[in-house]
Amino acid sequence: LKEPTSTINKMRNPPKTQTAVVPNPNNKSPSVQTPQTKDLNYKKTKKINAKQVKRELTGHVVTRWYRAPELILLEKDYTASIDVWSVGCIFGELLNMIKENAPTFLDRSPLFPGxxxxxxxxxxxxxxxxxxxxxxxxxxxxxxxSVIGTPSEDDYNFVTDEKAVEYLKSFSQKKRVDFKDLFPAATPECIDFLNRTIVFNPQ
Structure with a gap:
């Protein structure tokens, strides 16, 4: 999952679960893993300089379910943290492929299906x-x-637009849901990965 987002000279939009490389479940060999892949989506590929830290907001980017908060709030500049968020969303969706987390296909869904x-x-x-x-x-x-809880003022201190700040203040208070409750079959490492990638404040 992290290989596409670690590419220095290209940023792909949007990463999706159907473009992920996953082990082939039909392969019984413990030492060899034959990956299953599907065509990558390079609709809005853009080249960036290796030393470039920030990227100027160029419009309606990233598929809604994987869109980082700073993009939703129309921040003028954003970093590769938007890709980290997307990877976390994809990872959560993949965890829903585990039967113990989602017993039937009807129970499977994106992490944030707005x-x-x-x-x-x-x-x-x-x-x-x-x-x-x-x-x-x-x-x-x-x-x-509804999952990560309503952010505090400290959480959104990166937001530069006053209207966006007022918008955030208009949300009702919600408590954070433990990822372990959402994905009971997930390992501690998986839960830690989600906690590190699904973070409201990109800083």
């Missing part, structure tokens, strides 16, 4: 106004906060 994403692609109906901002239960940030 159906809208204010202000990039807001919900068209059934929104509730809070402090002047539209809110919907399936909006991407709302879905994210």
């Amino acid at each position: 159906s809208s994403c204010f202000p990039l692609s807001p919900a068209r109906a059934n929104t509730v106004k809070k402090s002047g901002f539209p809110h919907h239960s399936s909006d991407q940030l709302n879905v994210i906060f």
Whole structure:
């Protein structure tokens, strides 16, 4: 999972679970793993300088379910942390492929399956106004906060836009859900990986 995001001269958008390289379950040999792969998505590939730390926001980037909070909040500059977030989302989705975590295919879903994403692609109906901002239960940030909890002021001190800060303050307080409760069959290493990649503050 980390190899595509560690490429220095290219950044791929968006990483998705269907492009992941995974061991072939039909291979019984313990010493040889034949990977299964699917075509990579290079729709918005862009070259970057190896020394470039920040990337200018160029528009509506990254598929909604894997979109980092700083992109949702329209931060003008962002770093490779957006890819770290995406990898964490993909990893969580892969954990749902384990039967003990999701017994049937109906139980499997992305980690953050939002159906809208204010202000990039807001919900068209059934929104509730809070402090002047539209809110919907399936909006991407709302879905994210249902898992990681509502961020504190310290968590969003990286946000530069005052309107975005006001928007964050309009969310109801939600408690963080332990990833171990979401993925009971996950190893401690897997839970640690999620805790290190699914972090609201990119700094």
